[in-house]
Amino acid sequence: MRGAVTREMSEWGHRSVLLRTVIEWLRPAPDTVFADVTLGAGGHAEGLLEASSPTGRVIGMDRDRDALDRAQQRLERFGERLIPLKGDFRDAAWRIEELGMPALDGVLMDLGVSSMQLDQAERGFSIQADGPLDMRMSRGKGVTAAQLVQRLDESELERIFREYGEEPRARAIARKIVEVRQRTRIRRTRELAELVKTVSRGGGRIHPATKVFQALRIAVNDELESLKRAIPALADRLAPGGRMVVIAFHSLEDRIVKTTFRDLAREGKGCVLTPKPAAPTRDEIRENPRARSARLRVFEAQATEEPRA
Numbered sequence: 001m002r003g004a005v006t007r008e009m010s011e012w013g014h015r016s017v018l019l020r021t022v023i024e025w026l027r028p029a030p031d032t033v034f035a036d037v038t039l040g041a042g043g044h045a046e047g048l049l050e051a052s053s054p055t056g057r058v059i060g061m062d063r064d065r066d067a068l069d070r071a072q073q074r075l076e077r078f079g080e081r082l083i084p085l086k087g088d089f090r091d092a093a094w095r096i097e098e099l100g101m102p103a104l105d106g107v108l109m110d111l112g113v114s115s116m117q118l119d120q121a122e123r124g125f126s127i128q129a130d131g132p133l134d135m136r137m138s139r140g141k142g143v144t145a146a147q148l149v150q151r152l153d154e155s156e157l158e159r160i161f162r163e164y165g166e167e168p169r170a171r172a173i174a175r176k177i178v179e180v181r182q183r184t185r186i187r188r189t190r191e192l193a194e195l196v197k198t199v200s201r202g203g204g205r206i207h208p209a210t211k212v213f214q215a216l217r218i219a220v221n222d223e224l225e226s227l228k229r230a231i232p233a234l235a236d237r238l239a240p241g242g243r244m245v246v247i248a249f250h251s252l253e254d255r256i257v258k259t260t261f262r263d264l265a266r267e268g269k270g271c272v273l274t275p276k277p278a279a280p281t282r283d284e285i286r287e288n289p290r291a292r293s294a295r296l297r298v299f300e301a302q303a304t305e306e307p308r309a
Helices: 002-012 019-026 043-051 065-074 076-081 089-098 115-119 145-151 154-165 170-181 189-199 210-221 223-235 251-266 282-287 289-293
Strands: 033-036 057-062 082-086 104-110 238-248 270-272 295-301
Touching (some): 019 043, 019 104, 019 238, 043 104, 057 065, 057 076, 065 076, 076 082, 082 089, 089 223, 145 210, 154 210, 170 189, 210 223, 223 251, 238 251, 251 295, 282 289
Parallel strands (some): 033 057, 033 104, 104 238
Antiparallel strands (some): 270 295
């Protein structure tokens, strides 16, 4: 795996979060089949394909066409062992079933926005780089963050910031947005970030608008509902003893993963292998600051069927 990580950085300028931990939990081997339903830049899929050589396969799914195209280029050397699929992971289970694939030995979900998307100012995810206030994971599909900011009333903006961003000054920020948009449209990431700074106190490493941007991104892409729907559906696609690994980056996602895994275990569908989530080491955080908030949880499908009555 050390060679894979080195190549990942030198050729692609990207480091996948908790890569070695993912490989250890998913246990790739020849003839295994995995679904990486948040393919992104393809780093995790690359690790799985290398470790399952020569016959393991990975279904790589992403709703972002740019990410899917880039990952296919990166993983071209694996040929037909990579099965690319464009779509939202909420639909992954039935889309995979349509492919006629066997039950899955493992599923990976690496949630949130990718480094590649953050680095593209025109996508509208970044607070630091000015760009259009877009935030759509799937380009050209659905409403943009700018449209939400412009159209929603004050109470709905407050709800989004409070529920999806856990922003303590949600009401004041929503009120300020409504006040400003009566004079001018808020169309750019920098405009929104500067507006939030005038309301929110604080400083340090975290930008005052971080939680507002998170909340808008979640609302634009309906991320939490997609997650609630995807986990149980994908768990049903696991082979006996197959595992699902989910990496979350904030408490809202992690809470859903924890609760859903626990519910699946109570229903007799398997067991949770991580009573406490796995976290990156200090060395990994130093090498890859994006990993700082990552939390990884693992669910294993029941190894054998219950005896019939």
